[in-house]
Amino acid sequence: MIVVMNPGAAEEEIQEVEQRLQNLGFGIHRSTGENRTIIGAIGAPKEDAKEALEVMPCVEKVVIISQPFKMVSREYKPERTAFDVRGVTIGGEKIVVMAGPCAVEGAEAYILAAEEVKKRGGEILRGGAYKPRTSPYSFQGLEEEGLKIMAEAREKTGLPIVTEVLDHYSVEIAARYADILQVGTRNMQNFRLLRELGHTDKPVLLKRGMSATIEEWLMAAEYIMSGGNHRVILCERGIRTFETLTRNTLDLSAVPIARELSHLPVFVDPSHAAGNWKWVTPLSLAAVAAGADGLLVEVHPRPQEALSDGPQSLTPDKFSQMIELLKRVAEGVGRKF
Amino acid sequence: MIVVMNPGAAEEEIQEVEQRLQNLGFGIHRSTGENRTIIGAIGAPKEDAKEALEVMPCVEKVVIISQPFKMVSREYKPERTAFDVRGVTIGGEKIVVMAGPCAVEGAEAYILAAEEVKKRGGEILRGGAYKPRTSPYSFQGLEEEGLKIMAEAREKTGLPIVTEVLDHYSVEIAARYADILQVGTRNMQNFRLLRELGHTDKPVLLKRGMSATIEEWLMAAEYIMSGGNHRVILCERGIRTFETLTRNTLDLSAVPIARELSHLPVFVDPSHAAGNWKWVTPLSLAAVAAGADGLLVEVHPRPQEALSDGPQSLTPDKFSQMIELLKRVAEGVGRKF
Amino acid sequence: MIVVMNPGAAEEEIQEVEQRLQNLGFGIHRSTGENRTIIGAIGAPKEDAKEALEVMPCVEKVVIISQPFKMVSREYKPERTAFDVRGVTIGGEKIVVMAGPCAVEGAEAYILAAEEVKKRGGEILRGGAYKPRTSPYSFQGLEEEGLKIMAEAREKTGLPIVTEVLDHYSVEIAARYADILQVGTRNMQNFRLLRELGHTDKPVLLKRGMSATIEEWLMAAEYIMSGGNHRVILCERGIRTFETLTRNTLDLSAVPIARELSHLPVFVDPSHAAGNWKWVTPLSLAAVAAGADGLLVEVHPRPQEALSDGPQSLTPDKFSQMIELLKRVAEGVGRKF
């Protein structure tokens, strides 16, 4: 952290800042220029410290130099993180596709969908049992009933399952059934939920908040890791912008950046951002070309009957076509499929 | 809701859409134009229904005409909502100022701050006991200890207290101490928390999510009201944009719009958006001029010692100066102070 | 400007950076810390220089400390700029309202509007003769014919006139008729146009680009001032965000900030941002409360007949009501009307 003093700062003001930095646990190093004094603060950056200093009238600017996250960073762990979920390696050389309907709406339909996903090349099954909906009057999910259906689908297909959790109740219940717990975009800064997940033994798929910077997203992962759970999967899913033809703007720059700053696996969910199945295939190909370790895609045998997110779901046939193209792009960039 | 069919839609496709609408509980009205058929769907709009129809290939567009919120709307309750909190009327003719430090950091300092707030014209005390922080390594609040300090300050000053809640634990505990429960910007779409608050008997101050549309904000209020708690205060606090000189962009257009669409009181928090105390006074004046029913302002006797949000806190003297100007602007727009 | 070297930077790399800074005209001051070397670069910041240094692999970060604008800044000219336009003082104690229809659509209607504006308290007449339209098939303005009508309205009412210019042709022609030349939001970074206006002798009303930061807006004013024209009026008119109920999000924080960073007068155009006349009055009051020196408002005697921007135009009666409230708010914040 660098503290830039005002041009006219007096010696005693400078000393006051240095004292304050030392109280906050920083080592200090003063540099006296012709016009200004600059104080280097040695130690891990803290948002509290930046604020505490910026409020001092003699301070012009506080610049944070090192990144605020630790366990998430490449400095903490230079090699890429990879782990196994029921035989599927996440974060390895091979691209992993998680697929399935947005919500679990009934046993028969879900199991049919699961079988299609398996047949067409998906390796992990997705499905929502607890649904965060903007309206209190919309379908909110089958809850534990939905989880049971997912577990049954896993038994039939052998595919591990990933599902969204919303709070400590759903974490507790979902952890009994699911193989991976998902944090949705609206909960990326639900810090209590993140802490809770830091104490489970299930891998966590952490979606980026729709208005979160990449740095905030990595800090959310830090919350989970700092609780002891090191199996976090980052998932870019689009950010909120002024463009209205898409639901959200998929930020594929986030893929190489998150992989540069962090050792964690980076997945992409193109379905929610696009909001339209027609753009899911090109965006999935683009995600893999940009370096993504995997995808989270909505697939529904009969999208027109889905209670939620039908317009953005691929049919099994379209999903198969996408998988064929994905294989070729993955090979093109030196990945396996 | 209006369903616009594709130009070439066949009679049986139209009938399929009509059947689907009827199954979803809508009355229907077909209109056959030269090029297109348009089907009016009579009944309350539903996000599910829009999606279910848009996925049908014969449908070009689905347009929602009425607003998705009900109890929050002026149609549901044409007169403005006002209610009493320990003798202070929220939503009445009089502008109400909630003020105090961002976080409760210790008894002595907080009670000093509370006394200053009272002396200078604040009517409700703010203070954070549970703090949502972007870093797991930042100060997270004094929790119940902080609430006890706030209650003590209330006893000393007679001012009611408002504090943020994060989850069902903090709701349960805070409801024992606080007079108003606050939902922070990052939790505006924490639907479980909203439902929980719908079942308490405390008024709720609902901050707008930093990337939430006005409509989503009102839907979040609908969650609380639909649970039975009708005492909701809307609070605009800035949205995330590309501008970097401010922390967030205060959206004062949201004040007249929220007041036009809803009967609920609308407050403004200029401190978090500005991120700098220098801009808090002009933005507070602007908020009242735009029609706000009250303000939520950070005041700290010694901002340079605050552990969080010091740079945006007013000193008591600056707070007094602001109050004087507020009185005159409030009168200018026909409000009391 | 501060150049932060990488932790492991070698002595010769540091010297290379210092050499480069000196070649770019900076004085230098090296500060050797435990982990890093920091080089202070003394002199005016330059975007070129920042880029030239950031590309060097031994450099971690370049931080610009002083503002990039000069003539626009309070350091260059501490007292506020005020100037006279045909007897109306812009930037003085008194709030100035510029009003009129969006576009000049015909002599009779425009002169009627002008007379209403004068009668109701407007001091400067607005009107568009050259219209930038998103569609090539929309009405593009009456061009010189429109300017003649505006000049006639000035003769009848005595009010000075402000009109938009688009390129060197329209600058040349409009400068013959108008008293103030306006740069629209889409042209804020049309640097050729800005240079052209730097060489005219007419005051320039510079609208903020809808995706421009405050700093970029001030740099656009710097272009005009650096050409020799010091009579620039800044005009906030809303920025592009994700909110869809308003056309743009009026950023009233920009008012106190632009007034803090610059000596130039700051106006606000609430009509284009709101996109709906109902919100124009509260936003106008808010703008004046926030410290604006004046307003640019659309007024049309018969909004339903306007060829452009009818929905956001006030009728003369609504305009009168707004002026009454404005007087009281202006007095409240110590301004005249």
Added chain:
Amino acid sequence: MIVVMNPGAAEEEIQEVEQRLQNLGFGIHRSTGENRTIIGAIGAPKEDAKEALEVMPCVEKVVIISQPFKMVSREYKPERTAFDVRGVTIGGEKIVVMAGPCAVEGAEAYILAAEEVKKRGGEILRGGAYKPRTSPYSFQGLEEEGLKIMAEAREKTGLPIVTEVLDHYSVEIAARYADILQVGTRNMQNFRLLRELGHTDKPVLLKRGMSATIEEWLMAAEYIMSGGNHRVILCERGIRTFETLTRNTLDLSAVPIARELSHLPVFVDPSHAAGNWKWVTPLSLAAVAAGADGLLVEVHPRPQEALSDGPQSLTPDKFSQMIELLKRVAEGVGRKF
């Protein structure tokens, strides 16, 4: 266009709307529902018409159904547009890479860069002679001198050249030297410039405005096409969002969408959006995977000596590595290289 009347609209109000629609050149079709009347307006949508109707108090909402652009659309021309520029086919099966330094800074360096681009697989040379800079004190380009250098580089390498134009002067001069004229992001809605380019016989590369919607971008292309110049290349280059790690957020969803809505070739410029050469290769691969017809990439033999945009320039070696990967991804998605 569909006009939704207010629930209580009277017969005479409805007739007034119908009359107004007919005056505006629309055919009409009334549909009387239980609660509302809806009037279908048959004919091309017009922004003027929407506004003219929305201002009528009896109208609740006006919904535009068809797209506002014509010549740009797939309805106007279903087959994809492809054309030849000195032997290079733009918009064909083969991916085309335009590459070179951001600005022309001197003959020797530019010609060296040009030879490297050719040797490594670029097919068109880029270079800026007229530079739009946010500061009036930054390097503004070599102007005609720069164009002469580019023409010399074309002679030496045989590669066609593309360069940015800013106004009618630079169009006139650049058209004498360059093979493709480029419109920069800040000029995408400089409608005078677009009209000017509609009358030249040179292909135009139209960058998307950093805050322009896809629809506005296509409308800007419509301006050029409506002037008679049908050789327009769309170029996505990133939009402005809240994310600060990248200069702009590259919106790759715009690639499949622009290709679906329009027949024009779609290129991507990853260099300006990324702002850092490290992310240029993954984003280029992603762009081609998403369906882009070509790329515009910054390449500089010695980025650390570039006067502008050095940090985002690839060295020739990195460019070669990227080309190798591009070939494989292009083949993966069925394109040639």
